[in-house]
Amino acid sequence: PASKLPQVGTSIFSVMSQLAQTHGAINLSQGFPDFSCPPELADLVGTYTRNGFNQYAPMTGVAKLRENISRKTQLLYGVAPNPETEITVTSGATEALFCAIAAVVRPGDEVLVIEPAYDSYVPAILLNGGQPVFIPLSFPDYQIDWDLVKTRITPKTRLLLLNSPHNPTGATLSAEDLNNLADIIRDTNIFLIGDEVYEHMVYDGHLHQSLLRRPELAYRSFIISSFGKTYHATGWKVGYCVAPPALTQEFRKIHQYLTFSTITPVQYALTDYLENTEHYLNLPTFYEQKRNLFCSLMDSSRFRIIPSAGTYFQLAHYGHITDEPDVAFARRLTQEIGVAAIPVSVFYHNNQDHKVLRFCFAKNEDTLQQAAEKLCAL
Ligand code: PMP
Numbered sequence: 001p002a003s004k005l006p007q008v009g010t011s012i013f014s015v016m017s018q019l020a021q022t023h024g025a026i027n028l029s030q031g032f033p034d035f036s037c038p039p040e041l042a043d044l045v046g047t048y049t050r051n052g053f054n055q056y057a058p059m060t061g062v063a064k065l066r067e068n069i070s071r072k073t074q075l076l077y078g079v080a081p082n083p084e085t086e087i088t089v090t091s092g093a094t095e096a097l098f099c100a101i102a103a104v105v106r107p108g109d110e111v112l113v114i115e116p117a118y119d120s121y122v123p124a125i126l127l128n129g130g131q132p133v134f135i136p137l138s139f140p141d142y143q144i145d146w147d148l149v150k151t152r153i154t155p156k157t158r159l160l161l162l163n164s165p166h167n168p169t170g171a172t173l174s175a176e177d178l179n180n181l182a183d184i185i186r187d188t189n190i191f192l193i194g195d196e197v198y199e200h201m202v203y204d205g206h207l208h209q210s211l212l213r214r215p216e217l218a219y220r221s222f223i224i225s226s227f228g229k230t231y232h233a234t235g236w237k238v239g240y241c242v243a244p245p246a247l248t249q250e251f252r253k254i255h256q257y258l259t260f261s262t263i264t265p266v267q268y269a270l271t272d273y274l275e276n277t278e279h280y281l282n283l284p285t286f287y288e289q290k291r292n293l294f295c296s297l298m299d300s301s302r303f304r305i306i307p308s309a310g311t312y313f314q315l316a317h318y319g320h321i322t323d324e325p326d327v328a329f330a331r332r333l334t335q336e337i338g339v340a341a342i343p344v345s346v347f348y349h350n351n352q353d354h355k356v357l358r359f360c361f362a363k364n365e366d367t368l369q370q371a372a373e374k375l376c377a378l
Pocket residue numbers: 031091092093094095118163167195197225226227228229234237238239
């Protein structure tokens with residue numbers, strides 16, 4: 001039978017992690033920490049598991065968890081979404097992204113996708129009959145050209161996907177970006193998805209410009225986050241979506257029949273752990289130190305670092321080291337030098353190759369030191 005996703009192969013994250021394992025390379029490719037989640041949080045998961053919290057959670061998520069998410073949102077962005085009608089707990093941000101896209105995209109609708117783009121967006125758009133319309137970020141500073149966005153809007157435009165802090169570039173949206181966005185879509189019916197899974201990883205004293213801060217944007221937005229990123233537990237796959245009641249209602253229709261509900265003991269553990277604001281409030285400092293360490297270690301390398309403003313990713317340009325395409329170079333780096341990274345061309349529909357690799361710095365200092373030593377020897 002004809003494939004519904006003929007262009008889709010194995011995700012680069014699986015490919016590079018597998019290659020790293022095969023060659024015993026230090027894995028700075030797929031984004032995940034090599035350190036543990038907070039021990040108190042792990043203990044809570046154990047306690048709830050042992051105490052019988054192992055059956056289906058409510059379809060919308062554990063009530064107290066949704067209340068605590070609302071409180072966190074109030075503390076950080078000054079708005080408290082209604083836990084009953086505006087917050088849904090999902091099995092990772094990936095599920096939330098799919099539900100939000102499926103909730104609004106109809107056959108023939110156009111969806112604006114900023115590139116480089118996280119790899120789960122386009123397949124979800126295509127499966128729902130949508131047509132991705134690609135808008136490249138500027139290079140090498142990776143900013144959104146809002147005039148260009150404006151020219152890509154048509155009567156068929158249904159949705160715009162925004163990701164800030166941005167994977168893979170580490171760029172963040174500014175208040176000015178959100179002003180431009182608001183101007184451009186004011187007279188349209190375009191919905192927004194804010195992929196904000198790295199909301200707690202914004203550096204250099206800047207604020208995360210969540211769509212939730214802007215009522216004129218939030219009323220038409222799905223805002224998505226991931227506890228996997230915030231609590232160093234990417235394997236748990238627990239995330240959530242905040243959206244106004246009418247959008248949440250449609251979102252839940254999909255969620256109800258995609259996964260129905262999300263892992264119960266972890267939801268209860270997160271409920272308790274969220275009472276402690278310290279963890280996520282300290283996250284910018286925690287990761288900024290790692291970014292600074294990695295960048296300073298790489299100073300003596302031949303890579304040219306493109307400073308990361310957010311996320312736990314750091315881009316590096318290598319055009320003056322070799323002419324190799326980035327996919328080939330990333331493979332060679334893994335096999336011969338012993339460090340795995342992600343080639344950024346895979347985040348473009350046309351595989352645009354700017355000779356840039358993405359390194360994940362969510363790693364112990366030792367790991368970063370050993371990796372940098374190898375990269376500096378190149
Ligand atoms: N969006 C972006 C930009 C991501 O980097 C990730 C994690 N790789 C996700 C969504 C998915 O998050 P989760 O693991 O919670 O499904």
